[in-house]
Amino acid sequence: MPATLIFDDMADMVAAASEPDVWLLEGLIEEGDQVVLAAAPKAGKTLMASQIALAVASGGRFLGWRATAPRKVLYVNLELRPKRFGRRLITQVGGIHYLSAYRNLLAISHLRTLDILDIKQQESFSEFIRENNIGLVVWDVLARMHSADENDNGSMRAVMHAIRIASADRAHLVLHHMRKPPSGAENVNVGALGMRGASSIHGEADLIMAMHVRSGQGARYSLRFSARNVEAPDEMLIERDQNLCFFEASAQEANRLMNVIIAAFQGVQTCLAQGLLEQVMNAYCVRERRAKQLIKDAGDRGWITRRLRPDKRHEYILLTSETLFSVAA
Structure with a gap:
């Protein structure tokens, strides 16, 4: 318990309520938000995360949401070799000649694992993020960031808190694995889609986006939302184009x-x-x-x-x- 307790009176709460929203992606991701993007392995969550990163870095759009201004983005790439990651980015922006519009995107690709619960590593990341005025941090992928038991809610709660600290309280996107849902179970609640540590992650995250490959006819992918602070749709049906970018299949x-x-x-x-x-x-x-x-x-x-x-x-x-x-x- 802190040595000194600070309380807000009604005037303080009214003043806080009148503060303007500061969006990265208007209506979807706000400054300081913790966002989780969950999908089964190989479903395309890294492609979606890099598309979000490129949109924020360039002041562009992601699906139906517009970036309010170009911001610096740090992509912590623990999954792909730099060569593969770079080639995907080139494809997504439409060719190497368009990369100059995305200079706000920085990447850390030399690590394969890290321990986000280690205080020194937290401080190292948070210091870098502050010094470089990063607006959005992408952590890809959660399983490579800790050695905690993902089925233990207390351990995963600590991990999610540690990610906030390491992100210097800036908006951040955490990629997480989940099991592939059985055929016909595409429309169950996001929290039931086999995401390890689901209850603790749901308790900590401001927004969860769960993506999976659909069975049957129609759009190939489904993106479902569970949000605390925004009016996100329950479900969005999406496709992926030849440039590895997702678009709404409305x-x-x-x-x-x-x-x-x-x-x-x-x-x-x-x-x-x-x-x-x-x-x-x-x-x-x-x-x-x-x-x-x-x-x-x-x-x-x-x-x-x-x-x-x-x-x-x-x-x-x-x-x-x-x-x-x-x-x-």
């Missing part, structure tokens, strides 16, 4: 959802709610909860609306228009 998935919705109405303008639910469950091979989310998405897009019939059953009305049907064309 147009493709919207097209698929519209086709499923129209098929449920079978050429008429109304459809019983239960019939639509069953159609979506069968088309997507998902359970009821996920099917209801997809139907809600269709409603939010203005494609369908729900009403109560005189017989007390609910039905949906298909909002027909040239624009609506052109989506599914």
